[in-house]
Amino acid sequence: MKPTNAIAPKLVVCPTCGGESVYAASNVFRPFCSERCKNIDMGAWASESFRVPAKNLPEDQSTDDDLRSSASH
Numbered sequence: 001m002k003p004t005n006a007i008a009p010k011l012v013v014c015p016t017c018g019g020e021s022v023y024a025a026s027n028v029f030r031p032f033c034s035e036r037c038k039n040i041d042m043g044a045w046a047s048e049s050f051r052v053p054a055k056n057l058p059e060d061q062s063t064d065d066d067l068r069s070s071a072s073h
């Protein structure tokens with residue numbers, strides 16, 4: 001009574017509620033388990049884009065790259 005992988009639907013973890021979600025064409029809300037979970041995540045994503053973090057800029061890497069290119073020049 002082992003389920004065949006080729007037939008069994010792929011299950012993923014819903015990013016919103018952490019529950020099981022069917023990752024298949026039949027689930028239009030994938031990777032979410034439901035429309036509710038999808039809407040919640042979209043709302044969180046939209047509100048997060050309003051406060052853009054002005055930190056962790058790769059300034060050090062840019063300087064390092066600049067030094068390297070001038071050295072090889």
Ligand SMILES: [Zn+2]
Pocket residue numbers: 014015016017018019032033034037
């Ligand atoms: Zn969910």
